[in-house]
Amino acid sequence: MDQLVNFLARHPHIHYSTLSSPDFDNLRRGYVINDTIPAMVVRPRSGADVASLVSVLKANDLPFSIRVGGHDMFGRFQVKDAITIDLREIHYxxxxxxxxxxxxxxxxxxxxxxxxxxxxxxxxxxxxxxxxxxxxxxxxxxxxxxxxxxxxxxxxxxxxxxxxxxxxxxxxxxxxxxxxxxxxxxxxxxxxxxxxxxxLSQILAGFIIYDSTDLSTTIKRYNDAYRRQTEEGFPKELNTFQSVINSSGSKVLAVLFVWASSNLKEGQKWISKLLAWSPVATSTVLPTTMSAFNESTKTIVPTMVYGRSLTISLRDLTSEVVDVMSKHAILQPNSPATMFGMHELRACAPQPSLSTVIDTRCHHFVLELLPTVQDVALLNAALVWAHGFYDALLRTDSANILTSTYLPLTEPSKVNMKGIYGEKFETLKRIKRQYDPDNVFKLALVQVR
Structure with a gap:
């Protein structure tokens, strides 16, 4: 550690913070609040700074991890007693x-x-x-x-x-x-x-909040309509994100709607379709920009929370899956930060023209269960709810459940790298052996040995 301190003394433009520094807690904190205390947070300002820093850390066998946004749900961007390299000042x-x-x-x-x-x-x-x-x-x-x-x-x-x-x-x-x-x-x-x-400049985007007085029925009605429309086909310009959130003390089905085309007239036809799928409490869908809409999503996500995530990837939102969703949506705790949502990779998504190690390209949904709370006293109830929800999903048709999961949302004990990368895992291992044979980056989120 002395060699690192000496290096930083010779490079005063590189800001660093230790446990005794007044900004330490602020710099180490991520989206999920935890008690992981790194030895130091270092904020290089260029690639050359990072190279010099890694050289010192490697020479002195000092463990280090990398942090940018700090949104890993399990805080894996930093490690107890290790050095956190915070890249947020490499910003252009x-x-x-x-x-x-x-x-x-x-x-x-x-x-x-x-x-x-x-x-x-x-x-x-x-x-x-x-x-x-x-x-x-x-x-x-x-x-x-x-x-x-x-x-x-x-x-x-x-x-x-x-x-x-x-x-x-x-x-x-x-x-x-x-x-x-x-x-x-x-x-x-x-x-x-x-x-x-x-x-792309102007888009059509906003939130559709469906009347959720009978939340179970609303979820089933929406997903029945969604399934029928999937069979008929969606335009590639249409993007949705289905979620159940706590709003003003009650649980509601909220759908993010994005029409990613300047042809707003056609987009209006599609918003009209979605508004007809189930009675609507309110809709904020308006012409806007992607940046402005993205900023508006901050209203449903707090700045910091206690908790974690659970995730499962499914080929389809079958009636069996929707029944589970409907049941556990009602059981969802009323904490404003507790929610669930789902990402979708649609069949119309373009196949990559560049080589990757992503193996799961079929149409599928990634369910993101978030037992997150702002009051730590409410955490246990949220965790009980989420694990019950997750276990119920696991009991649905196994043929509909993918072996791959989305790594940034996957609990460390459930990470299966071979399952995540499938046939591309051997490619990833080969490249890792070639370029990092000594596993210098052993604390990276992707562990390949």
Whole structure:
């Protein structure tokens, strides 16, 4: 540790914080509140800073982890008594409208990327929550909005710069890019990405809150209509995110609606369809921008919570699954932060033109159960609810349950890397052995040995 302190003393532009520093608690804190105390939080400002830092850490056998947005539901971006490398000061965004690309620093948050793209009339697939780090989200797969038209987050990655196992800043070659697209930081610290972006200015977006006086019936009615429409087909411009949230002391079915096209007249036809599926309490769907809409989602997600997530991936929302959802939605605790929702990768999503290690490309849903609370006294009840919900889903038709899960939402004890990466797991292992044979990045979220 002395060598690290000496290094930081020689590089005063690199801010760092220890347990005795006044900003330590603020810098270490992520979305989920926990008691993990790292030895130090270090905030490099460039790829060169990261390379020098990794060199010192490696030479002195000091464990380290990487943090950007801090939204891992299990706090795996930092480790007890290890060094947290916080990339949030590596923050730049350069948009090239002609080539439809953007070059972004490793510490860029989704909200800042969308705001900058908005200035250029551009968008990119992104998660629902605006405070997530874009690089971490995209490199671990990236379920989210706009995937039906443009693909997953990983599919947008064209180039990358990373600090490798030799503590050198380098451009990722094709093998490394294959692993980065879904394998996260298993090969190094990703300090820059070049990504695809797409021209789109005005959209139609907002929340549909269905009358949930009889929540069970509302959920069944909505999903019956959704299933029928799936058989007929959805346009790729339409994106929805179904959730059950606590609003004003009651549980409601809330659907995020995004029509990702400037043809707002056609989008109005689709919002009319969804409004007819079940009686509606209120709708906020209006012409807007992707950045403005993304900011509005902050109203349903608190800044910090206690808790975790449970997740399961399903081929279809069968009537059996919907029955489970309906039952456990009623049992959902009334804490404002407790909720569940579902991501969907639709059949119309484009197959990747670039090589990745993401194996699950079939149409499927990722259910995200969030036993999260702002009052820790309410946590046990939320956990009991979520585990009962999860166990009931496991008892549904096993043929409908995928072996893969979404790693950023998966409890560590339930992580099965072979199940997550399927036939691509051997590819990921081969690339890991080639570029990080000594497992320098052993605390990365993706563990491959």
């Amino acid at each position: 965004i350069h948009v090239d409208r002609d080539s439809q690309t953007a070059r972004i620093g490793g510490g860029v948050l989704v909200k800042d990327l969308l705001q900058e793209l908005d200035q250029h009339g551009m968008v990119v697939p992104h998660p629902v929550i605006s405070s997530v780090g874009f690089v971490g989200w995209a490199t671990h797969g990236g379920y989210g909005l706009l995937s039906a038209e443009y693909g997953m987050g990983a599919d947008q990655i064209l180039q990358a710069k990373l600090v490798d196992a030799n503590a050198v800043v380098r451009d990722a070659d094709e093998d490394m890019l294959t692993a980065i697209r879904g394998g996260g930081g298993t090969l190094g610290v990703i300090v820059e990405l070049t990504i695809k972006v797409y021209p």
